[in-house]
Amino acid sequence: MTRSKREELREHHRPEAIRQRLEHPAPPESMPDAILGGIDGCVTTFAxxxxxxxxxxxxxxxxxxxFANLLADGFSMAISNYEAVQAQREHVERAREREHEHIDLVPEGxxxxxxxxYARKGLAGELLEQVVETISRNREVWVETMLTEEHGLQRGALSPWRSAWVTFLAFLVVGAMPLLPYAVPGLAPLHQFLASLAIAAMMFLLIGMLKSLVYHRSVWQSGLRTLLMGGAAAGLAFLTGYLAQTLFGVAV
Structure with missing residues (x-):
């Protein structure tokens, strides 16, 4: 680790910096929703x-x-993401309500x-009893501890509407890119397809590279992995269309 990196970490872990970070936690990231919407949008339209x-x-x-699939699938995906996040929020709230009820009915349990x-974490004896007493003294801390430690639920300000809008916008913006060559008059069909192919490949590569920067992974490995997954989906769509045209004479 370089000296500058070590100094940066020390500055970030000063007592005052830690206090401010805990008092004002960072909002939930929208990047996963944007990545999901962008990849799916590009896959959908290029397919x-x-x-x-x-x-x-x-x-x-x-x-x-x-464009019909872009709007319909983008809306469907946004609604699905909204429902998924909303269901997660409701699951957390139901678990919180159950813990409040259990504390009222069986506090010793x-x-x-x-x-x-906390005994499983290595605490024992008087220290363990002090921890139990301290946590159970504050009802909200008690409930949040049970949510995290017993149910594995993370506390966070989940926003179904934000997740839905971020997914929808990313789906539309990235998904529209492979369609641009088809809106340019005068291009031969083959050139339109090749241009769309190049744009889609660039979108997949860029999304994968962006994902790697956010989650600190290998840039090229992440980019190529996303490119291969998108290319596989497009290849299946091409093969399906070709077989439909060959076997059933489906063509215009």
Whole structure:
């Protein structure tokens, strides 16, 4: 570890810095929602483009199908993400209500749970009893401790609306990119498809690289991994369209 990095960490762990960080925790990250929406949007529209090209559909048909799927699938994904986050919030709230009820009905049993939880962490004797007494003295601390230690639920300000909007916007913005060549008049179908392919590949690569920067992973490894996953989805769509055109004569 370099000296500058060590000094930065020491500054970040000063008592005052720690106090401010705990009093004002960082808001939940929207990056996972943006990455999910961006990847799925690009996969969705380029899969439509690939399937249309493989089936021999005209550029106009590919453009109409692409935008129709972009809006419909983007809205569907946003709603799904909203419901998932909302269900998670409700799960946490139900667990919190149960813990409040258990403290009212069987407080000694709940103290024993605290005791055994921290005994597993290596505490024992008088120190363990002091920890149990301190936690159970404050009802909210008691409940939050049980949520984290017993149920494995993390406390956080989950926002279903924010998750839905971030997913939807990322889906639309990134998903529209592979459709741009089809909106340019005068391009031959093959050139439109190749340009769309290049744009989609660039989007997959950039999203993967961005993800690596956020989560501190290998930039190129993450980028290439995302590129391969998106390419596999597009390849399946192309193969499906080609087989539909070959076996059933589906073409325009």
């Amino acid at each position: 439509v483009v690939s399937g249309a090209f493989g089936a021999g559909f005209s550029s106009r048909v590919a453009l109409v199908l692409g 709940e103290r024993e749970e605290i005791r055994q939880i």
